[in-house]
Amino acid sequence: MRFEEEALLLIEQGKPLDEHFDTCEDCVEQRRKYEQLGMLVGSFAADRSPHEGWKRRIMDALHTQQHRPQRSYWRATIGIAASIAIVGLALKLSLTPPVDVDLDIEIIAGDTVYRGNSAKPGDSLQLTAVVTGSHGELRLYRTDGRLILACVDEPPCARADDRISATVTVAISGSYRAVAISSSEPVPAATVNLDADVLTARELGAEVEVSDLIIVR
Amino acid sequence: MTGQNDIAEERAGQKVGAGKFGDAIAALMDAYGNQLFRYCASMLSSDEEAQDVLQITFLQAYDGLEAFERRSTFRTWLFSIARNRCLDRIKTNRRHGERVTYAESPPEQSTEHEMTDPKVNQILELCLETLSPMARSAVLLRYQSDLTYSELAAILDEKPGTVQARVARSLPVLKRCVEENGLTL
Numbered sequence: 203m204r205f206e207e208e209a210l211l212l213i214e215q216g217k218p219l220d221e222h223f224d225t226c227e228d229c230v231e232q233r234r235k236y237e238q239l240g241m242l243v244g245s246f247a248a249d250r251s252p253h254e255g256w257k258r259r260i261m262d263a264l265h266t267q268q269h270r271p272q273r274s275y276w277r278a279t280i281g282i283a284a285s286i287a288i289v290g291l292a293l294k295l296s297l298t299p300p301v302d303v304d305l306d307i308e309i310i311a312g313d314t315v316y317r318g319n320s321a322k323p324g325d326s327l328q329l330t331a332v333v334t335g336s337h338g339e340l341r342l343y344r345t346d347g348r349l350i351l352a353c354v355d356e357p358p359c360a361r362a363d364d365r366i367s368a369t370v371t372v373a374i375s376g377s378y379r380a381v382a383i384s385s386s387e388p389v390p391a392a393t394v395n396l397d398a399d400v401l402t403a404r405e406l407g408a409e410v411e412v413s414d415l416i417i418v419r
Numbered sequence: 420m421t422g423q424n425d426i427a428e429e430r431a432g433q434k435v436g437a438g439k440f441g442d443a444i445a446a447l448m449d450a451y452g453n454q455l456f457r458y459c460a461s462m463l464s465s466d467e468e469a470q471d472v473l474q475i476t477f478l479q480a481y482d483g484l485e486a487f488e489r490r491s492t493f494r495t496w497l498f499s500i501a502r503n504r505c506l507d508r509i510k511t512n513r514r515h516g517e518r519v520t521y522a523e524s525p526p527e528q529s530t531e532h533e534m535t536d537p538k539v540n541q542i543l544e545l546c547l548e549t550l551s552p553m554a555r556s557a558v559l560l561r562y563q564s565d566l567t568y569s570e571l572a573a574i575l576d577e578k579p580g581t582v583q584a585r586v587a588r589s590l591p592v593l594k595r596c597v598e599e600n601g602l603t604l
Contacts, residue, residue: 210587235604
């Protein structure tokens, strides 16, 4: 039985130690050392104390907090008007859904799921996009000019509220990029040209997120 | 808790009851200011930062006094605030790229009797910094205060068993570090 593995926790728990620890010479020595260590930590920084006048400074700060000058009537009126305007603006913003997008990719290799930029043929990409605009789409391009996936809620995509997800097995070596689009307007159909599609969508005011390159080899 | 602490708790409670929050804070500063400063100085390895956190702790306590329901002692509550503000400060320092500075070479091996206190403190400070902030906090409160494990658990926002295990796991790390740095226990 090792002292560190067995006895330290028992000591902290206030439980009696096994008889072994009272008779084993090494254990008795270890216990003495830990007690010594405890005493050193207990007396560590005992000579340190706050700067002189620290209480007064805190009391001064409290006094300032308690005795803030009263605002005059017109200043209070302006304050209330500004508050109403801010609430109105916040309400307006909350009624207009923001167009935002977020894209997440995990690589599934057998039983292993990880985030990264390299995969092997036969691995799967788990794509998840959060699109808050009224129109959204998830796409996967292979950079040699192939559109692998473009969907909203039809298989292999599945949509739940503002989340679109799809799992795609990448069978062929190459470089891939996923794209998530969120827009308040309908999104133009995908072509095989990632750069052109992204440009078109952005020109229409869509939010677009393009993933890092994922190399499959 | 000591008798003095009991008196301080009672006095602060009376002041809060009477709506005299400034007086309550003054009583708590008298009773616990030095303990809290020492804890913060040990956590942050800096008296200047400990001074800042001490002030923040009491200002925050002042703001929360009226709502404080006294489910714990004032002392436990204050340590809990101080601990959280220390952890904030450690996180901020990390974000700003401040790193723990270690001695370039360990001090020469010395015996307990030969070693001067500044050296012991230097080694302890160095080794406490090798513990995670959570572990450091647990070890410091365990050995520097007379708080029970239930009180420690409340301060650290963990179960008593978790705190006990955390202390038990941290001690061998600390012991190994101080010995490797030349402190003979």
